[in-house]
Amino acid sequence: MRYSYSGWDGTQEINPLDPSELLDLLADDLFQDGDLRSALERLMTRGARRPDGERLQGLRDLLEQLRSRRRDQLTHYNLDASMDDIREKLKGVVEQERQGIEKRVQDAGQSDAPQEIRDLLKQVADRKRQALDNLPPDMGGMFQQLLDYEFMDETARSNFDELVNDLRQKMLGNYFEGMKQxxxxxxxxxxxxxxxxxxxxxxxxxxxxxxxxxxxxxxxxMDRFGHMFPPEIEDIDDLVEYMQRQAAQMASLMKSLSDDQRSELQQMMEQLLRDDRLAWDLAQMAGLIEAITGEPLGRQFPFAGDTPLGLDEAMDLFGRLGDFDELERQFQEAMRELDAGHIDPDLAERLLGPEAAAMLEEVRRLTRTLEEAGLIRQGGRNLELTPKAIRLLGERALKEIFDELRSDRTGQHDTRLRGQGSEQLMETKQWEFGDPFLMDIGKTVSNAIFRSGPGTPVKIDVKDIEVYRTESLVSASTVIVLDMSMSMIRSGAFAEAKRVALALDTLMRSRFPRDYLELVVFSYFAVELKAGRLLQSDWSMNPRGTNIQEALHRARNLLNKRRSSSNRQIILITDGQPTMYTASDGQVVRGWSPYEWPRYSPEAMEETLKEVKRCTLDGITMNTFLMAGDPELVAFAKLMTEINKGRVFLTTPGRLGRYIFFDYLKGKSKVL
Incomplete structure (x- = not known):
């Protein structure tokens, strides 16, 4: 297959993300820390790989494009030549004046004018030549003296006046766009x-x-002077913003010139005004703009290229560089405020091109797309996931885990099965009182014929009835006890455990609605959660310490409210031994110091084992999933199993879901 490529011409379309795909891109970050705002910020900032393989560029990618284009400008041009054009024009004026003087003297010598007139003209010409010879070598000084010089040559005078007007237009017209003409x-x-x-x-x-x-x-x-400003200025803030942008061009030019060039240009500007009051007012205006905005006007740009710039080109370039800075400020504000609406799309398209502008629009739609699909909403001052979004994330996690189970060939679990407490199997048995009446008609008739012989009508006895065996679905109450220690977070085990818990909650709601699931999350203390709150961050705790004892105590209390369940279990997911416990007065007792060895507490271990014994006496099974293989941790887990007779699984974040689901589904069934 052959592919053809072409440049972006604005007619191509970027396939928009649908809401479910967008939610998928947020899922990993949501399971990591449960902070929707942070997840959206990372997606908007960093971008992501789309389901179709294309990359969704983030604001950081677009910002880097912006910075790259600005670097290209700075490495292409050389500002040193910006004053050369003025210098050459001044030299041209002086040379034209010299030639004009010589021509006037020659013309007078060939004329019939009286000798006295010719002598007077020669004296004037000598003084003019002397004045030209005495012009300062620096451009500023030369310009100043030429302003007071009376030209003999009309062309030289006209050229100089044109230069003066041009410079005055650049200086004042730069501040006031409407005055340029x-x-x-x-x-x-x-x-x-x-x-x-x-x-x-x-x-x-x-x-x-x-x-x-x-x-x-x-x-x-504006009624008096609005003709000197662009029409889009509608209020005082627009006026200040416009004046800041315009004044920054000249300020950036002055700051980016060499010291000698800056001095020359400053001297020329002062001479152009010939009005101390106007110069003072312009300086006051610049100071007021800086005071209002809180930012200095302009900045120094480090040019490092070879292409020379004239003053006209330099002023235009500084305008573009100012736009680059403004767009960068908008990008940073958008990333800080989590709102791409802070970015001017027209400015972005002008500086980055239509393809980048289209990418920016895709980023701008992220939050709006999720809101319109009913997946996120404003909860007080923050954004939050809706129940619909949590359900979709649970279904996604459930599908992923079943896909993992299938790929490992550890079990085929079809979530499409339905039942009210039992599932029909293909095996049959003789009917007994109390069995569900799921009769196998073929075998029942065969039994009757075999017993009484052929003939009609077939007489069926109770002993002939053959029914399908059923798989009784055992009602279960489960509490997942989840360690939120720093090591669990760093290893990714905490995020994976949240994914598994949400998937298990989704499975129970869809296939086993009579089952019960609760969560207890712990570090130095424990909190009880519903699965849906896993993807929120308002319950987050300091992840220092391992108080397994309080977590088991809370889990036991929850399960003791479900004594009607035939199967009550605690799933403990941890990577560390107990380091603290909660005393009878409710105070958390730290039995471990980070500066001591071993890094566990014998007192906390003892109190934890007491709680394991209480769980056992209450008929609660404990299955422990270890996310680390430390010998001390494995030994402690074995102590718990000796008391409770539960099981211990040594696993990793990548296999946790498979282990828990396989064990859960296996425990659901008993053949009758």
């Missing part, structure tokens, strides 16, 4: 409207900074 031919005297606007802007910003109501002031300001 209108400001090009302004003289210093024509800057009065600009001075007035900046003065009023500073008043507005000062009032906003002090926390006063500025709604009316903002409307009045």
């Amino acid at each position: 209108g400001i090009q031919n302004l003289t210093p005297e024509d800057l009065a409207p600009v001075r007035e606007m900046i003065k009023e802007l500073n008043k507005l910003l000062s009032k906003h900074l002090s926390g006063q109501d500025t709604d009316r002031d903002f409307r009045d300001f």
Whole structure:
């Protein structure tokens, strides 16, 4: 089979995840710590491998694309040449002026003008040449003196005026987008409207900074000066955000230039204004913006490329770099707030392209998809799983465990079987009083014919009746006692045990509704849980300490409320020996110190074995699943079995579900 590939053109579709697939992607994290918010955050941030094999990119992947594109810009361009264009234009103006002077002198020498006029022109030309010869070598100084220089050549004057207007447009037009065209031919005297606007802007910003109501002031300001700003500015916050973005371009340029270049450009900017008040107002405006936002304007960018940039290109590039920084800020806020709605999709598409924008939209839909499917909901200030989601996760866990059982050929357990306390088998037996009347008609008739001989009608006696044997389903009450120690969490055993417990709860609800399941989770104390709460985090405890005694005590109390059950059992899942116990007064007694050896408590072991004996006297069976093979732990487990006559299984997280389910299902059946 041949495949053809093409670049992204916006017409391709990314198959959206359906809610159940999305829940599957969250499952492992949910079993790990039960924190839905953290699971969603990890999925949104890190992405995941989709069921179809494609990768769902997370915000971290898209953020790395963003950073990579910014690095490409910085490693491609060289900012050192940004002032060369101005320097070359200034040199061109000076050279044009020299040529113009020479032409004026030559033209005068060939004219019929009086000698006195020609001599006067020569004197002026000499002074002009001297002035040009004495121009400072630095660009800022040269620019300053040319501003006061009276040109003899009209072309040189025109070129210089064009340069001045261009620089003024870049400087002020950079702050005020709407002024870029209108400001090009302004003289210093024509800057009065600009001075007035900046003065009023500073008043507005000062009032906003002090926390006063500025709604009316903002409307009045925009009525007067709105033509100098983009139309999308609707309130004071939009105005501050816009001014911050615009001012940051010039600030970043200044910070990224070398010291000499920065000094030259600063000197030129001061001379362009020729107005100390306007310069001061611009500086005040920058300070107010920084005070309002709490962030410095612009930053230094480390350019390391070879491609030269002119000043025009540099200003455009700093605008893009500012957009990169803004989009990165939005990504970080989205990851922090677990809400991709903080990211501007248009900005993301402009900087990262349509494919990344489509991936971003997929991430944006994650939470909404789960909410609309009724799988998560807002519980107070946090998101929580709905009963529907917990049921689906239980069914998923149950299917996985049965798949594992089939792959190991340790048993074929078809969950489609139904029954009210018994299952019909293919074997038959002679009917006895009290048996379910599941008659095998063929064998019953055969028995009658064999007894009385052929002929009709066939006379059937009670002794002829053959019925199917049945498999009685024993009602069971089970408490899973689950160790939540740090070692269980680190090894993955705790997460696997939660998966098994939820799957077992699902099996009981669907096939064995008369059975009972409860959980007791313990570390230095114990808590009782329903299976559905396993995927919540509000019950989490400090995972230090192993109080098996209290956990067994709670499990025994729960099972003693179910004395009608014919089979009551405790499933203990642990990887450690007792290190503490709960005294009769309710106080937890620590019999072990992390700085002592051995790392278990003889007193806690003794109290735990007493509780095992109480369970035994109450007719409760204990089956222990050890998640570690330490000789001391195995020896302690054997002590419990000597008292209780239960069984011990040495297993691993990957096989825990198979062991528990096989043992549970095997214990359900007794052939009658």
